[in-house]
Amino acid sequence: MTPGGSTPARRTFSVPTLLTRSPLTGFPARGHLPAVAGGGYSRRAGRNTDADRERAITGNRQASWAFADAFVSEDDALIRARRRAHEAGLRPVSPGTGATLRLLAAASGAKAVVEIGTGTGVSGIHLLLGMRPDGVLTTVDSEPDRQQLAREAYRDAGFAANRARFIPGRALEVLPRLADGGYDLVFCDGDRMEYLEYLGESLRLLRPGGLVCFEGTFAQGRTLDAAHQDTEAIRLRELMRAVRDSPVFTPVLLPTDDGLLCAVHRGP
Numbered sequence: 424m425t426p427g428g429s430t431p432a433r434r435t436f437s438v439p440t441l442l443t444r445s446p447l448t449g450f451p452a453r454g455h456l457p458a459v460a461g462g463g464y465s466r467r468a469g470r471n472t473d474a475d476r477e478r479a480i481t482g483n484r485q486a487s488w489a490f491a492d493a494f495v496s497e498d499d500a501l502i503r504a505r506r507r508a509h510e511a512g513l514r515p516v517s518p519g520t521g522a523t524l525r526l527l528a529a530a531s532g533a534k535a536v537v538e539i540g541t542g543t544g545v546s547g548i549h550l551l552l553g554m555r556p557d558g559v560l561t562t563v564d565s566e567p568d569r570q571q572l573a574r575e576a577y578r579d580a581g582f583a584a585n586r587a588r589f590i591p592g593r594a595l596e597v598l599p600r601l602a603d604g605g606y607d608l609v610f611c612d613g614d615r616m617e618y619l620e621y622l623g624e625s626l627r628l629l630r631p632g633g634l635v636c637f638e639g640t641f642a643q644g645r646t647l648d649a650a651h652q653d654t655e656a657i658r659l660r661e662l663m664r665a666v667r668d669s670p671v672f673t674p675v676l677l678p679t680d681d682g683l684l685c686a687v688h689r690g691p
């Protein structure tokens with residue numbers, strides 16, 4: 424989302440746009456990547472077919488996504504934090520994205536996590552739920568009032584005060600002060616225009632094997648449609664290419680909600 428913006432309408436895709444105008448087409452792609460964003464893959468045939476591609480964007484697929492997004496339910500503390508986010512005009516991570524973050528934090532045994540974009544605490548609660556019990560979430564936001572709401576939300580969710588370190592300030596001023604190689608996971612949900620810079624900072628902050636995740640990389644579908652040439656869409660495409668084509672990352676673009684781009688930093 425655009426920080427501070429209101430909740431956008433659900434994404435809708437147009438078939439011709441996705442099939443013929445992917446902005447990712449034409450860039451150097453790894454051999455195993457489909458050339459067309461949104462294309463399907465047939466396990467049985469071992470290749471993409473037109474039918475697979477169409478199936479990938481049918482209403483059924485959208486229903487599957489909606490079902491998957493709601494699959495892991497949220498407790499009352501998360502529901503309250505989510506309500507406060509909406510009241511503040513923010514777009515918190517969806518339940519499915521939250522569950523994904525929780526899983527990634529758990530799978531990586533995360534003890535030290537950086538979050539850019541605290542908001543009212545929805546993603547932070549999910550991260551804390553997945554992290555080790557002695558783990559500390561360092562969360563950065565330019566708006567101290569929102570961090571106060573998040574502090575209350577973490578407490579409401581049962582986390583001790585020492586599980587979170589709140590740093591108010593703009594990410595590009597705060598991140599350079601954090602320790603090199605000191606973090607297991609960096610979650611980026613601040614200013615999308617700065618995501619490429621967050622990527623550079625993440626390379627320095629992550630231990631080898633650490634994870635970086637970027638929320639909202641679809642920009643409500645604009646990054647998938649070459650007709651959109653606004654600066655944010657262009658910069659997000661640059662981010663996607665940089666992560667996908669870098670030899671130091673093992674990447675995946677997860678279609679949860681508004682697109683969660685994740686990559687493991689394989690080290691130097």
Ligand SMILES: C[S@@+](CC[C@H](N)C(=O)[O-])C[C@H]1O[C@@H](n2cnc3c(N)ncnc32)[C@H](O)[C@@H]1O
Pocket residue numbers: 424426427508513514515516539540541542543544545546547563564565566569592593594595612613614617
């Ligand atoms: C989408 S909201 C975060 C939602 C939160 N991650 C969640 O799921 O509950 C984006 C947040 O990023 C903050 N933000 C925007 N630009 C920022 C920047 N340059 N540095 C730090 N925080 C920023 C905004 O104040 C806002 O609280």
